[in-house]
Amino acid sequence: MHRRLNPPVTFSRPPLLVMIVGLMLFISAGFALTASSAGAQMTADSDPTAEVTACVAAAIPLQPTEIDSDLTIAKFDSSLGTLLEVTVPSRIIHLDTHAAFENTAQTPVVFAATMNYQAIFTAPATLGASNTIVGSVARVPSQTLSAFDGTMDFSGTSSVSQTPTAWDVTAAPFASTEVSVLEEFSGAGAGSVAFGMATVIGETFTGGGGNVQASITTSASAAVEVCYRFAPPVIPTAPPEIVPPSTPTEIVPAAAPSLPRTGAAAGPLLVTALAALIVGGLLVMGTRRPQLV
Secondary structure: OOOOEOOOOOOOHHHHHHHHHHHHHHHHHHHHHHHHHHHHHHHHHOOOOOOEEEEEEEEEEEEEOOOEEEEEEEOEEHHHOEEEEEEEEEEEEEEEEEEEEEEOOOOOEEEEEEEEEEEEEEOOHHHOOOEEEEEEEEEEEEEEEOOOOOOOOOOOOOEEEOOOEEEEEEEOOEEEOOHHHHHHOEEOOOOEEEEEEEEEEEEEEEEOOOOEEEEEEEEEEEEEEEEEEEEOOOOOOOOOOOOOOOOOHHHOOOOOOOOOOOOOOOHHHHHHHHHHHHHHHHHHHHHHOOOEO
């Protein structure tokens, strides 16, 4: 008795369809996981409610004293958001001076010189009254100058010079969240506020006998900075729509199941896909096993 093998059996359509559907479910589950991860990243990286600080500044260039000018600062543009705080971190008047003196008397003299200054800072009305800072700088200490040497050149034993000196006079910083201040420093698209800067320089001489020639040069500059802390307007943004990749229609017996684009967990979909792949594989293997007669 001979054993005869049946002719090769071709794959039946149902096992193949089960495997195709399982493969489609597996691909769709991976796509859902990717979309969910992208949505979570977008949520973590965007923070539309973050506060912003923007600063503006104005300055007066170095020039001979006296200075008495207004520095204009642009107001906060209310279209950019809600103004929360106004800060004036710095208001500075810079002074730069040097001097030389020559005794023109026929006898030696005792001489000293001192520079006196006032730096006047005037702020907008809501920031309070003007602030005046007073100070002095010793140009030359008390000393004896010899009789005039006959040459008016601010050199030799009949003269004395001050080393060039520069320094900053700074007003105290200021910050406010008061409604009156916020209203004065904000406007719809335009407007400015003014900060006044002025100097008053004086000189005090001691001794000299009324016969001392002086050469004094003094310059000043000024600067102010204002910072606005504000909350930008919240503009709701929707995540971009994610479209699953298309599947060739010639091998798809039915429409692929749609996935919600809400970032929900894709675990159950993965389990179903794997189960379909396993069942389809077992059915295919069963149809391929030769039969003995």
